[in-house]
Amino acid sequence: MSGVLQGSVIGPLLFLFYVNDLRDWIRNELKMFADDTKFWSRIKAVADSTILQQGLDSVCRWSDKWQLRFNVQKCKLVHIGHSLPTDYYMTEGTQKVSLKTVQEETDLGVVIRSDPKPTSQCNKSAAAARRIIAMVRRHFKKLDVEDFLLIYKTYIRPRLEFCIQSWSPYLHKDIETLERVQRTATRLVPQLRKFCYEERLRKLGLTTLKERRLQGDMIEVFKLLGGWEKIDYRQFFFLATNLYNTRGHNQRLYVSRSDSRLRQMFFSQRVVQHWNRLPQSVIEAPSVNSFKNCLDAFWAKDMGV
Numbered sequence: 001m002s003g004v005l006q007g008s009v010i011g012p013l014l015f016l017f018y019v020n021d022l023r024d025w026i027r028n029e030l031k032m033f034a035d036d037t038k039f040w041s042r043i044k045a046v047a048d049s050t051i052l053q054q055g056l057d058s059v060c061r062w063s064d065k066w067q068l069r070f071n072v073q074k075c076k077l078v079h080i081g082h083s084l085p086t087d088y089y090m091t092e093g094t095q096k097v098s099l100k101t102v103q104e105e106t107d108l109g110v111v112i113r114s115d116p117k118p119t120s121q122c123n124k125s126a127a128a129a130r131r132i133i134a135m136v137r138r139h140f141k142k143l144d145v146e147d148f149l150l151i152y153k154t155y156i157r158p159r160l161e162f163c164i165q166s167w168s169p170y171l172h173k174d175i176e177t178l179e180r181v182q183r184t185a186t187r188l189v190p191q192l193r194k195f196c197y198e199e200r201l202r203k204l205g206l207t208t209l210k211e212r213r214l215q216g217d218m219i220e221v222f223k224l225l226g227g228w229e230k231i232d233y234r235q236f237f238f239l240a241t242n243l244y245n246t247r248g249h250n251q252r253l254y255v256s257r258s259d260s261r262l263r264q265m266f267f268s269q270r271v272v273q274h275w276n277r278l279p280q281s282v283i284e285a286p287s288v289n290s291f292k293n294c295l296d297a298f299w300a301k302d303m304g305v
Contacts, residue, residue, distance in 0.1 A: 018066070025058040027051060033108065049086040056099075060091045072097045078105055079114050110163050116262060118167040122174040129159040129181045136188060145204060148189045156185050160209060165220060168213050170265040178209050215295065217271045222283065222291045225251055236268040240276075249280040 004014040015035070022037065023030050028051065030039040037059075041052040063070050072092045077099040089096045104113040104120055111121040132155050136143075143151070160178050169175050186200040187193050201207060207215075224233040240252045253272045258264040275283075282298050285291035 026055045028055040121167045252276045
């Protein structure tokens with residue numbers, strides 16, 4: 001009925017022009033990615049629920065004006081945390097259709113749950129990686145170390161680490177769910193099967209996934225504080241103002257209080273103690289790659305390897 005031509009070079013840009021004014025119709029926080037739109041509000045009182053419903057009403061009026069109909073059946077509602085039991089609806093023609101409430105929803109490959117725990121994401125990622133392992137096992141009867149590393153780093157491990165900073169597991173069962181996949185994958189090399197898991201990792205030049213996640217966190221903090229990312233680091237943490245302690249370095253982070261275990265495992269919280277333990281010689285590295293090398297050398301020396 002309306003929209004832009006599909007398959008053309010300029011089509012995506014025209015579509016952005018077509019939908020870009022949607023944010024002007026809504027008072028709530030809103031994020032748009034291509035044809036996927038989500039908006040949200042912190043619900044503390046009934047008045048907040050009313051504002052959120054008004055946002056839905058505005059969306060429906062926008063769709064009527066531009067003749068770009070929403071599929072209400074695909075529109076879903078997720079209550080995150082302790083929220084008021086409120087129902088919301090969208091209009092489809094002259095009818096009001098209640099939005100379906102779900103416990104979890106996948107957004108750009110990441111599972112968002114009403115209780116923001118990464119268990120579902122870990123299970124999903126592990127299952128995807130195991131399917132790749134099964135396919136490799138069927139098509140490759142023998143693998144040497146070089147071929148295995150190429151396949152593993154290209155097709156298997158990325159499944160276990162997609163957008164990992166946002167859902168890094170902290171429960172032992174979730175950590176073991178991911179680690180078990182790598183343990184299985186390293187047995188694809190026939191000549192390494194007789195060794196234990198730790199020895200297989202050493203011979204392959206790999207680390208545990210838990211160590212890789214910590215390394216990735218440190219690299220991301222370095223990039224944020226060093227201006228390598230186009231993001232204001234103050235969205236996540238603040239530099240400590242009390243530097244009377246001479247140990248550590250001059251970019252120590254402020255340790256904020258967290259009331260829940262879940263909050264402590266957020267990126268902005270879980271990286272602070274590890275970052276503050278690094279020496280000045282590591283955090284003043286001139287480049288990201290240099291920082292990675294210095295970090296590996298420091299940890300190897302610290303653990304006596």
